[in-house]
Amino acid sequence: MKTNQATHSCELSIVMPCLNEAETLASCIHKARGFLERNQVEGEIVVADNGSTDGSQDIARSHGARVIAVTEKGYGSALMGGIRAAHGKFIIMGDADDSYDFAKLEGFISELQKGADLVMGNRFKGGIIDGAMPPLHKYLGNPVLSGIGRLFFRSPINDFHCGLRGFRRESILALDLHTSGMEFASEMVVKATLNGLRITEIPIVLHPDGRSRAPHLRSWRDGWRHLRFLLMYSPRWLFLYPGLFLIGLGLMLQLLLLPGPVKIARLTLDIHTLLLSSCALILGVQTVTFAVLAKKYAINTGLLPHDHRFVQLIDKITLEKALVFGLATIFMGVFLIIYGIYQWYQTGFGELVSGYMMRILIPAVTMLAVGFQIIIASFFSGILNLKNQKES
Numbered sequence: 001m002k003t004n005q006a007t008h009s010c011e012l013s014i015v016m017p018c019l020n021e022a023e024t025l026a027s028c029i030h031k032a033r034g035f036l037e038r039n040q041v042e043g044e045i046v047v048a049d050n051g052s053t054d055g056s057q058d059i060a061r062s063h064g065a066r067v068i069a070v071t072e073k074g075y076g077s078a079l080m081g082g083i084r085a086a087h088g089k090f091i092i093m094g095d096a097d098d099s100y101d102f103a104k105l106e107g108f109i110s111e112l113q114k115g116a117d118l119v120m121g122n123r124f125k126g127g128i129i130d131g132a133m134p135p136l137h138k139y140l141g142n143p144v145l146s147g148i149g150r151l152f153f154r155s156p157i158n159d160f161h162c163g164l165r166g167f168r169r170e171s172i173l174a175l176d177l178h179t180s181g182m183e184f185a186s187e188m189v190v191k192a193t194l195n196g197l198r199i200t201e202i203p204i205v206l207h208p209d210g211r212s213r214a215p216h217l218r219s220w221r222d223g224w225r226h227l228r229f230l231l232m233y234s235p236r237w238l239f240l241y242p243g244l245f246l247i248g249l250g251l252m253l254q255l256l257l258l259p260g261p262v263k264i265a266r267l268t269l270d271i272h273t274l275l276l277s278s279c280a281l282i283l284g285v286q287t288v289t290f291a292v293l294a295k296k297y298a299i300n301t302g303l304l305p306h307d308h309r310f311v312q313l314i315d316k317i318t319l320e321k322a323l324v325f326g327l328a329t330i331f332m333g334v335f336l337i338i339y340g341i342y343q344w345y346q347t348g349f350g351e352l353v354s355g356y357m358m359r360i361l362i363p364a365v366t367m368l369a370v371g372f373q374i375i376i377a378s379f380f381s382g383i384l385n386l387k388n389q390k391e392s
Contacts, residue, residue, distance in 0.1 A: 009087040010042045010043050010044055010087050010088050010089075011041055011042045011043055011088060011089055011090060012036070012041050012042070012043035012044075012088045012089070012090045012091070012092065012109060013043060013044050013045075013046050013082075013086035013087060013088030013090070013091045013092075013169070014032045014035075014036075014043060014044070014045045014046065014091075014092050014093075014094070014102065014105075015046045015048060015079065015082035015083060015086055015091055015092070015093045015094075016028060016029075016032075016045070016046070016047050016048065016065075016082070016093070016094060016095070016096040017048050017050065017075060017078035017079050017082065017093075017095065017096065018047050018048060018049045018050065018052055018056050018060070018078070018096050019049070019050040019051065019052055019056075019078070020052045020053060020054045020056060020213075021052070021054075021056050021096040021097060021211070022052075022054040022055055022056050022059055023210060023211045023212060023213075024096060024097050024098035024210040024211055025047070025056050025059050025060060025063075025096050026059050026063055027098050027210065028094075028096045028097075028098055028100075028102055029045055029047075029060065029063040029064070029065050029102075030063065031101060031102040031103040032045050032102035032103075032105075033045060033063075033064060034103050035102060035103050035104070035105050035106075039106065039109070041109060043088060044066060044086070044087060044088065045064065045065040045066065046065065046066050046068060046082045046085060046086050047060040047065045047066070047067050047068070047082075047096070048068045048070050048078045048079060048081045048082030048085070049067055049068065049069055049070065049078075050070050050073060050074070050077070050078040051070075051071070051073065057069075066085075068081055068082055068085040069081075070082070072180060073180070074180035074181045074184075075180075075181055075182050075184055075185075076177070076179045076180045076181055076182070076183070076184025076187070077180040079093055079184060080177060080184075083169065083172065083173065084173070086169060088169060089168065089169060090109065090112045090166060090167070090168060090169065091166065091167055091168075091169050091172070092105055092108050092109070092164070092165070092166040093163070093164070093165060093166075093167075094163055094164040094165075095163045095164075097209045097210060097211050097215070098207065098209070098210030098211075099132060099163075099206055099207050099208065099209050099210070100121075100163065100164040100204065100206070100207070101204075101205065101207065104204075105166070107119075107202040107203075107204075108121075108164075108165075108166035108202065109166065111166070111200050111202065112166050112167070112168065115198060116166075116168075116198050116199065116200045117167060117168050117171040117172075117192065117197035117198045117199065118165065118166075118167045118168075118171070118172070118188070118189075118192045118197055118198070118199045118200075119165060119166040119167065119199075119200050119201070119202060120157050120159065120162055120165050120189070120199065120200070120201045120202075121159065121162040121163075121164040121165055121201075121202060121203075121204035122158055122159040122162060122201050122202065122203050122204065123159055123162055123204060123205070123206040124142075124158065124159055125158070125159075125201075125203035126202075126203030126204040126205045126206070127203075127205045127206070128205075128206045129205065129206065129207050129208060130208075131208045132206045132207055132208045132209070133206060134219070136219055137219065141219065141223050142159065142160070142161055145160055145161065145186070145223065145226050145227060145230070146158055146159055146160040146161070148227070148230050149186065149189065149190065149230055151237075152230055152233075152234040152236075152237050153190055153193045153194060153230075153233075153234065154193070155189055155190070155193040155199070156193075156199055156201065157189050157193075157199065157201055158201065159201070160185065160186055160189050160226075161182075161185045161186070161226070162185075162204070163185065164204055165188075167188075167192075171192075171197055172188065172192075174195075175188070175191040175192065175195060176191075176302065177191065179229065181222065181225055182217060182222040182225060182226065183222070183225045183226050183228070183229040185226075186226050186229050186230060187229060187233075190229075190230070190233055194233075194304060194305050195305050196305075233298075233303075233304070235290075235291045235292075235294040235295040235298070236291065236295075238291070238294075239287050239288065239290045239291030239294060240287075240288060240291035240292075242284075242287055243283075243284045243285070243286070243287030243288035243289075243290070243291060244284065244288060245284070246280045246281065246283050246284030246287060247280075247281060247284035247285060247288065248284075249277070249280050249284075250277045250278065250279075250280035250281025250282075250284055251277075251281060252277075253269075253273060253274065253276075253277030253280070254274065254277050254278070254281065254363065254366075256269070257269060257270070257271075257273060257274040257277065257359075258274070258359055258363065260359075261355075270355070271354075271355050271358050271359070271362075274358070274359065274362050275358075275362055278362050278363070278365065278366040281366055281370070282366060282369045282370060282373070285370050285373050285374070286373055289373060289374070289377040292314065292377075292381070293377065293380060293381060293384065295307070295310060296314060296381060296384050297384055299311070300384055314381075319378050319379070319381070319382045322374055322375070322377070322378030322381070323375060323378055325374060326371045326372070326373075326374035326375035326378065327371065327375070328371070329367050329368075329370055329371030329374065330367065330368055330371035330372065330375075331371075332367050332371075333363075333364045333365065333366070333367030333368035333371060334364075334368070336360055336361075336363060336364035336367070337361070337364045337368075339360060340357060340360040340361055340364065343356075343357065343360070344357075
């Protein structure tokens with residue numbers, strides 16, 4: 001079904017993902033319906049059921065909600081099922097555990113009517129009632145992951161994982177969200193930021209979960225899934241910056257130690273450190289090439305939006321130019337190896353001073369490895385261009 005062709009028959013859809021929420025679902029629907037009636041908003045309540053076995057579906061229908069059965073498991077899957085089925089121009093989504101007050105959605109609809117594409121709730125500004133959020137989430141998980149999200153993507157959002165948020169249906173569907181689990185919350189914010197959507201944030205109050213059973217959220221598992229998603233969507237922080245650091249460290253130590261040992265107080269840096277610097281340099285080059293190739297692939301496949309400056313820079317580095325540079329690097333490495341063999345010949349192929357010879361061979365092997373990496377990376381980059389060339 002083409003989701004972006006759905007007909008909007010009302011202004012607002014309130015979407016609630018549901019998996020065995022019999023204890024709290026009726027209360028959430030009642031509050032949401034009260035909001036619609038008091039504010040004279042033409043809307044609907046959609047319960048995206050993810051396979052409940054406690055009668056949640058019947059409760060939803062008996063209270064006037066429209067139930068959408070979503071067979072694919074996961075928080076993100078349930079929400080996307082509800083969003084696709086929604087009829088509203090605007091959507092406000094929120095968990096059905098009674099931790100969010102669906103009776104107080106005026107701030108969301110107001111911001112959406114003013115032109116916002118995504119309106120995020122902020123529980124830290126609005127207030128977290130005692131017992132509503134575990135200390136691990138309140139003081140570590142949410143602040144750290146939200147901080148990483150702001151750093152990586154320059155997002156204006158301070159509460160990445162707030163489950164109560166409003167948005168324009170068409171704007172969010174156009175982002176082509178894929179994740180099925182709890183990381184769906186991060187994906188929406190990240191992609192909205194990268195695609196330049198208008199994002200605002202309003203304070204909301206978080207109430208204690210109204211259910212007697214344990215929540216579906218698993219702190220460490222879902223926290224890792226959020227972090228993994230943030231890293232995978234930022235080749236700069238996952239590959240580029242660590243790679244540049246390793247290259248800088250490796251080059252600095254190579255230049256420092258090639259003439260001979262260096263003493264710093266009682267510490268002596270010698271041939272062993274030079275060997276480690278070679279490893280850092282090789283790994284750094286490999287990591288930076290991964291950054292370039294990963295971003296190029298992500299742009300080509302639509303996972304990341306088009307980056308004009310990046311594409312211009314990459315277009316200047318043709319396959320032929322990269323091959324010439326890689327071959328030149330390999331040639332320098334071969335030259336140093338030949339020079340080392342000549343030095344050995346001068347001794348009648350006898351015993352050599354190991355430190356002196358290693359200061360020739362370590363840079364030589366480093367250049368061979370780096371040159372080879374550049375060549376194979378340039379060919380792989382060319383393979384990534386084949387699809388675009390075919391389409392053009």
